[in-house]
Amino acid sequence: MPVFKIVIFALVLFLCACEEEVSVQREIRETPGDIQVLNSSGIPGAASKMRDYLRSQGFDVVEMSNDNLWNYEETIIALRNPHWAGAEALAQALKTTNVIPLENKQKLVDATVYVGKDFEKITQTGTP
Secondary structure, eight states: OHHHHHHHHHHHHHHHHTSOOOOOOOOOOOTTOEEEEEEOSOOTTHHHHHHHHHHHTTOEEEEEEEOSOOOOSSOEEEESOTTOTTHHHHHHHTTOOOEEEOOOTTOOSSEEEEEOTTHHHHHSTTOO
């Protein structure tokens, strides 16, 4: 008799788990957001300087590394979460209009910053 109860219990659990799939929407986060910084300039230390600058501006840099390409003249923002409210603030902080919407549902960041050779101009405090 106990085996029968176990089978019934397992069947009930299975049927409960088979309810219709609920679509999971990506959370819309307010600024500061989660930022990935990739050094695409070929200049050693560029990603670290950009990370420090973005953190000083209130952004949360959660990942930093070198990009596969090292020839970007200008810094580019790849917007991974098109609903992120901090995208405009990030573009203003980086003094750029180079924002490309590249939604990636596998990415756990709101934006990827590809650091270009113009990073020193961006990261200097007090520059227009």
